[in-house]
Amino acid sequence: DQQVKQNSPSLSVQEGRISILNCDYTNSMFDYFLWYKKYPAEGPTFLISISSIKDKNEDGRFTVFLNKSAKHLSLHIVPSQPGDSAVYFCAASDRGSTLGRLYFGRGTQLTVWP
Amino acid sequence: EAQVTQNPRYLITVTGKKLTVTCSQNMNHEYMSWYRQDPGLGLRQIYYSMNVEVTDKGDVPEGYKVSRKEKRNFPLILESPSPNQTSLYFCASSSTGIEQPQHFGDGTRLSIL
Numbered sequence: 001d002q003q004v005k006q007n008s009p010s011l012s013v014q015e016g017r018i019s020i021l022n023c024d025y026t027n028s029m030f031d032y033f034l035w036y037k038k039y040p041a042e043g044p045t046f047l048i049s050i051s052s053i054k055d056k057n058e059d060g061r062f063t064v065f066l067n068k069s070a071k072h073l074s075l076h077i078v079p080s081q082p083g084d085s086a087v088y089f090c091a092a093s094d095r096g097s098t099l100g101r102l103y104f105g106r107g108t109q110l111t112v113w114p
Numbered sequence: 115e116a117q118v119t120q121n122p123r124y125l126i127t128v129t130g131k132k133l134t135v136t137c138s139q140n141m142n143h144e145y146m147s148w149y150r151q152d153p154g155l156g157l158r159q160i161y162y163s164m165n166v167e168v169t170d171k172g173d174v175p176e177g178y179k180v181s182r183k184e185k186r187n188f189p190l191i192l193e194s195p196s197p198n199q200t201s202l203y204f205c206a207s208s209s210t211g212i213e214q215p216q217h218f219g220d221g222t223r224l225s226i227l
Contacts, residue, residue: 006156032213043118043204043218044157089157093212100145100164101172102212106156 003027004092006105013112019077021108023090026071030092030103035064035075038087038107047088048075080112116141120205120219127195128227135190135222137205145208146188147172147216148180150201157204163188164211195226 005024013019023033031052036044050057050064050073057064063076077084090105118139127133139146147162149172159172163182177199179191188207192199203222208214 034212036216041220043206043220044216045218046215049213049215091157091212095213098170099211100147100162100170102147102159102162103173104149104157104159106154 001026002106003030004090004103004105006088006090006108008108009106010109010111013080013110015082015112015114016079019075019080019084019110019112021075021077021088021090021110023073023075023105024071025073025092025103027092027094027103028071029094029097032093032095033064033066033073034091034093034102035062036089036091036104037084038089044089077110080110082112082114085110085112116217118205118207118217118219120203120222122222123220124223126225126227129196130194133192133195133224135192135203135205135224137188137190137219138186139188139207139217140186141207141209141217142185143207143209143217144185145211145214145216146182147206148178148188148190149204149206150174151204151221152201160190160203192224195224197226200224200226 034049035047038044148160161180206216208216
């Protein structure tokens with residue numbers, strides 16, 4: 001049973017607009033969350049992370065929001081650029097239980113069109 | 115250049131023929147991990163290693179073995195491959211664990227006939 005869910009397989013956004021990618025999780029023990037981006041024929045690359053003691057983390061155009069009560073996080077990209085077109089994976093970890101385990105969602109394909 | 119190197123990049127083989135996918139990193143990272151990516155299933159962790167001689171199971175360890183005899187190398191072994199292990203495999207490393215950004219290799223596409 002998947003503990004990290006990305007329910008939107010794809011998202012299409014116009015250049016310059018905001019992209020919002022969503023992620024839900026079921027395990028309330030998860031306390032660290034990450035987003036990775038993947039281009040075709042390449043390995044994933046780290047984008048941004050957030051600890052459960054925070055509800056927001058920003059890095060340039062990328063902001064991750066965490067709502068622990070709803071077990072939901074989202075990645076905002078503002079403004080979106082064509083180079084952001086990629087598959088985005090949400091991942092979560094329960095650091096208190098198994099430090100090296102990482103659970104990924106199924107990914108969301110983001111397409112940013114001009 | 116800091117990198118994670120996987121070999122081979124592509125392999126077509128037959129059921130039951132033992133194979134090894136090598137993974138090497140040049141960043142002196144303690145943490146290494148293997149993932150497989152399948153359509154509609156995303157990335158799933160196979161095994162990970164917190165340090166030399168320390169390995170543990172991920173989501174889908176069945177049918178795989180790993181070893182971590184030295185810090186830089188983390189080979190993935192399929193002793194008796196089966197068609198359901200046809201997949202795209204990624205090796206990754208980070209300095210100490212999942213809290214640090216993982217550097218991924220470019221992937222190994224395995225086809226088991």
